[in-house]
Amino acid sequence: MARTRKQKKRDERIRRALSIIRLWLIVIALALIVIVGVAELFSSGRAGSVRERIFGKRDITERAERVDAALDDALARLHITNVDAERTELDTLGYLLPHWEKTGRIPAGTSLYECNLVLTEAARSSGGKLVVVRETDADWRGLKSLDLRFGLGKIETHHIVLKQTERSDAPIVTRREDAAPRVAIVIDDFGYNRSKTTLGFLELDDPITVAVLPQCPHTRRIANDAHAAGKQVIAHIPMQPESYPDANPGDGALLERHTADELRSLTRAVLDEIPHVEGANNHMGSRLTTRHPHMRAVMGTLKERGLFFVDSVTTASSVAYAEAQRAGIPAGRNTLFLDSYLDESGRLDVPGRLRALEEAARRKGFAIGIGHPKPETLDALERGLPAMRARGIEIVFVSELVE
Ligand SMILES: [Zn+2]
Numbered sequence: 395m396a397r398t399r400k401q402k403k404r405d406e407r408i409r410r411a412l413s414i415i416r417l418w419l420i421v422i423a424l425a426l427i428v429i430v431g432v433a434e435l436f437s438s439g440r441a442g443s444v445r446e447r448i449f450g451k452r453d454i455t456e457r458a459e460r461v462d463a464a465l466d467d468a469l470a471r472l473h474i475t476n477v478d479a480e481r482t483e484l485d486t487l488g489y490l491l492p493h494w495e496k497t498g499r500i501p502a503g504t505s506l507y508e509c510n511l512v513l514t515e516a517a518r519s520s521g522g523k524l525v526v527v528r529e530t531d532a533d534w535r536g537l538k539s540l541d542l543r544f545g546l547g548k549i550e551t552h553h554i555v556l557k558q559t560e561r562s563d564a565p566i567v568t569r570r571e572d573a574a575p576r577v578a579i580v581i582d583d584f585g586y587n588r589s590k591t592t593l594g595f596l597e598l599d600d601p602i603t604v605a606v607l608p609q610c611p612h613t614r615r616i617a618n619d620a621h622a623a624g625k626q627v628i629a630h631i632p633m634q635p636e637s638y639p640d641a642n643p644g645d646g647a648l649l650e651r652h653t654a655d656e657l658r659s660l661t662r663a664v665l666d667e668i669p670h671v672e673g674a675n676n677h678m679g680s681r682l683t684t685r686h687p688h689m690r691a692v693m694g695t696l697k698e699r700g701l702f703f704v705d706s707v708t709t710a711s712s713v714a715y716a717e718a719q720r721a722g723i724p725a726g727r728n729t730l731f732l733d734s735y736l737d738e739s740g741r742l743d744v745p746g747r748l749r750a751l752e753e754a755a756r757r758k759g760f761a762i763g764i765g766h767p768k769p770e771t772l773d774a775l776e777r778g779l780p781a782m783r784a785r786g787i788e789i790v791f792v793s794e795l796v797e
Contacts, residue, residue: 457521458492458551461544464520465496465552468512473757474498474556494552499559503730503754503761506540506710509556517544517552525550529710536735540710575755577782578603578792579732579775580675580704580764582630584620585610592616592767596623600779603792605630605675608664609645621670626791628704629668631661631692633679636709643678650681650688657691665699672793673702675728675764680709689714693721702796704728706764724796729754732765732774744774752782760795 469477477498483490500509506529514524528541537558544552581595585607595602596619603626606617617627632643634650648660665671674696682688683705692714696703702724705715718725732747747763755761765771779789 454489454491454546454549457546458549461517461520461522461546461551462492462494464516464522465513465544465554468516469496469498472504472509472512473501474509491549492551494554496552496554498554498556500540500556501753501757502559502750503757505707505727505729506538506556506558507705507707507712507715507727509540510542510710513542513544513554522546522551527711532735534736538710573759574786574788575752576760576788576790576795577751577755578726578760578762578790578795579779580605580628580728580762580792581767581771582675582677582706582764583607583766584616584630585613586767588612588616588619589767591769591772593619594772595767595775596620596625598775598779600775600783600789601626601791602775603628605677606668606671607632607644607677608667613667614669617669617671626672626793627668627670628792629664629671629674629701630677631664631674631679632677633682635678635682636680638681641678648679648682648688648692650685652688654687654691657688658695661692661695665695665701671701673704673724673796675704676706676708676714678708679706679712679714683712683714684709686713686717689717690721693718693723697721697723702726702793704762704792704796724793726762726792726796728764729761730763732763733768733771734766742768742770744770745778748774748778748782752785752787755787762792762795 466477475498477496479494479496481492481494484493500506510527514527517523522544523546525543525545526541527543530539530541532538539558540556542552542554542556543550544554579600580603582605584592584604586592595604601624604616604620605628606613606620607630620627632645632647634647635641635643638649646660646664648657652660665674676683693703696718703714703718704726705712705718705728707715707728715725715727730747730751732751733742733744736742744765751761751763765775783789
């Protein structure tokens with residue numbers, strides 16, 4: 395009996411000891427979770443995560459240098475030379491990790507959008523990623539900057555600022571030496587009127603593509619005029635701009651609040667209204683063209699009609715071109731606007747923009763310029779296009795430059 399009681403007591407003690415140990419284990423595990431969580435929290439935003447600390451500094455430095463090499467390569471391909479670059483070491487969770495500040499000038503004729511696309515792809519393919527992209531407002535000359543930040547996970551490694559320039563410092567290199575550089579001119583916003591200026595574009599000898607707005611007083615008639623004059627007709631699809639409703643894209647516009655079904659039927663309505671339509675581009679749209687689902691609905695509708703799309707690139711963050719390619723329809727991008735910005739003396743320098751367009755075409759093999767029915771634009775094209783042809787540039791419909 396006595397032995398059994400003793401045994402019972404011992405069992406009791408062991409049980410108690412085990413439960414205390416179990417309790418401590420739980421407490422320790424909870425403490426570890428809290429410590430790791432707090433460390434992750436502190437590291438987010440400015441520094442590397444705990445995971446990355448475990449990988450170690452050397453690994454992160456090597457990965458950052460790989461991204462740096464890819465970004466430099468991309469800048470060279472964009473002909474952004476004379477880049478001002480500074481490498482520093484940032485104190486990141488007790489480690490000194492490399493960080494680059496770079497500023498460069500974008501040659502005339504290369505769009506902010508293209509810079510964003512090429513650099514982001516370079517970062518992605520080398521293991522980095524785009525963290526933030528911002529486009530500054532235009533200065534008085536209509537020039538903007540692109541502000542990009544790249545990183546590894548949560549660690550920022552690169553801050554790149556690219557400024558637009560009026561003149562190119564880049565050497566002129568023709569990519570396709572066997573063929574003539576090709577230029578396409580698109581004139582937007584047809585349909586409001588049949589003024590002398592508007593009809594003047596239809597009398598140009600060169601192949602010009604006109605983009606016609608829906609639900610305007612002269613939509614059908616001007617599209618028929620253009621076709622009869624041997625010009626190419628595309629639909630100028632009105633889309634929601636960033637500043638909507640202050641800026642109004644007009645009747646029948648595609649808005650962010652529309653469902654995919656609504657976007658498809660609005661797109662069909664635009665296409666049905668415009669005779670001889672061969673493709674489309676966007677009117678405004680600095681908001682809508684940044685939305686993947688919306689662009690997917692539009693491109694799907696163009697595809698079912700067998701039409702191509704030209705991204706007017708009214709914002710550097712447009713995904714319209716990417717979604718057109720994804721839908722498998724022929725797609726192109728605006729290289730530059732011919733008449734959207736005033737020069738230093740407050741005039742439209744359309745001849746200057748035509749020179750920039752020609753330069754871009756010599757560099758890349760082709761370029762697309764978008765203008766509007768303005769007297770300055772008509773005047774510049776009347777003189778500029780024959781001169782461009784004489785210098786060996788081939789003027790083509792925009793449908794020749796979509797792929
Ligand atoms: Zn427009």
